[in-house]
Amino acid sequence: MTSALQLEGLGKSFGHFRALHDISLDLQQGEFLTMLGPSGSGKTTTLQLIAGFLQPDRGRLLMKGRDIAGIPAHRRNIGMVFQDYALFPHMTALDNVAFPLESRGIGKLERRRRAEEMLGVVNLGHLLDRYPRQLSGGQKQRVALARALVYDPEVVLLDEPLGALDKKLRTSMQLEILRITRRFGATVISVTHDQEEALVMSDRIALFSQGALAQVGTPKELYAKPANAFVADFVGESNLLPAELTRAGGEAVVKGDGWLAKLPVDRLAVGLADGQVTLMVRPEALRLSAGDASPVAQRPNSIEATVKQVVYLGSALRVHAQLPNGSIIQIAVPDVRSLSFVPETTVRASWDADDVVILQA
């Protein structure tokens, strides 16, 4: 595996505002990486540095081992799909897709053939002569993708590619983009603030927070082993409970307000010290049973709560329950027929020791 793109300690400031600090990433050939994060976290700035629309203040940018700092955007051979597609309104779909080939001095017949073929791949072979204003959002998206892929770029950048589409179309376009980019073996960097999109599409996710990388890993790693509370909160839904950690022999004891968790010490992250911590447990890792008011010490890995609200989601139920200290936890109940959890009843939510993550407070 060769790395298609390397970011080494990239930094960028706008005036006194440090938009990015010390971003290092290594992108493999053919990999689909998603840069995820809330708005203003630096993911778009990173994308613009890679595209060449901005110049980094610090760090290096290597494409196949070659420093591309001095190479202007139009010679970087990078493809890009813009959030609003940025199709040329005065050109047909075919001319839009042929434009990058035209810029590369490819003859008229050849570029027409290749643009037609590419539009065929994105299933728009029948709309070659349409102007962008005559295309639907999803169709524009396909033309933009075809234009970004037709010249076999080193890296394809997707800037919030599905942001402008409605939910249903978004789901089908996610799979469609994957199918098309995989077919060309393209190396892709996608930017999004939609964590679900990131989980579905990515080989790896780079999660940004306040201009720095919070965690880089596979969707599974980010979901199951978040490095900190920010990651746990941003990727998927989670219940975060403040607690105190003590180690006793091979066992870690996590004591919270009215509950107790026990887990093997080797489940703790390296370097995690005893003292204030946060216990993270996903809503779907919690099981509900009737409340029994048993002493805390007798029932480790569970917590008693009062049901406040039951939300019907169609395929599942979502129970919001209040802890004795007032905070709310969420529990996913897969069986929609289990209607026994009515508001104001006391329930016990329990978890397996394997399903919790202890995070730095």
Add this chain to the structure above:
Amino acid sequence: MTVFVSNTPLRDAGINRLRPRTPDGWFLLLLPTLAFLFLVFLYPLLYIVGRSFPDYSLANYERIFATTLYARVIVSTFKTALIVTAACLLMGYAYAYALVRSRGVALAILSISLLLPFWVSVLLRTFAWLVLLQDTGLVNQMLIGLGLTDAPISLIRNQFGVVVGMSNILLPYMVLPLVAVMRGIDPNLMRAATISGASPLRSFFRVYLPLTLPGILSGTVLTMTLSLGFYITPAVLGGSGNVMIAQLIADQINQQVNFAFSSALAVALIIFSSVAFGAFALLLSVSKKKVAGA
């Protein structure tokens, strides 16, 4: 067939109910404006056309075409207007681009520089150019002082002076439509062209320029129309060699008191301008298709 016929009105009625219906009464609100336009614009125009044919004779028009002086003035009017429009387009395009791209103080300076002279009377500005460009004026003094020339260069009483004066006055009419169109262009389009591998030059000619064509068209038509009827500036800054048609019309009214002939000159100007604009619009729509289809 009968089914379709009976269905259609029902469906139409349904659609109409959804759409806010425009009551015919609203049209009445336009009446004052229409009456005003008719009284002060359309009626006088028709009156002038009528006056140009005294006793239904074409004599006045024959005179225009038979006399080389008038033909020369018409040609020279169009030539001056074309040069001024071209000068405004070249300067105005760059100016509009700079204005659209700038922010903060730069934007304020560019906007004020453009609009402030707009509020100063044309007469005043024309005389200001006279002061600047005359043989003993600032420009000639500077050229002599720098040793670039020994004797003053004639900068007024010729076409140069007229073009400078008129371009200065007409520049905003070119810049403002261009700014309006340029502001509407998605900046990502230029980025899309760049990332697609287009050099800055290609991005400009294949993407930016075609998208600004509507602004070029309206700016050009506006500037050209205004230039063709210019009176004060050519009168003050021009010489006998570059009289413009408006001066001839004024002369016919003020000196010769020949309303019929001046009306004919005015109608001739309208006709020539319309033909010129028609040809221009045609040319532009053809070139637009060419750019889009390349």
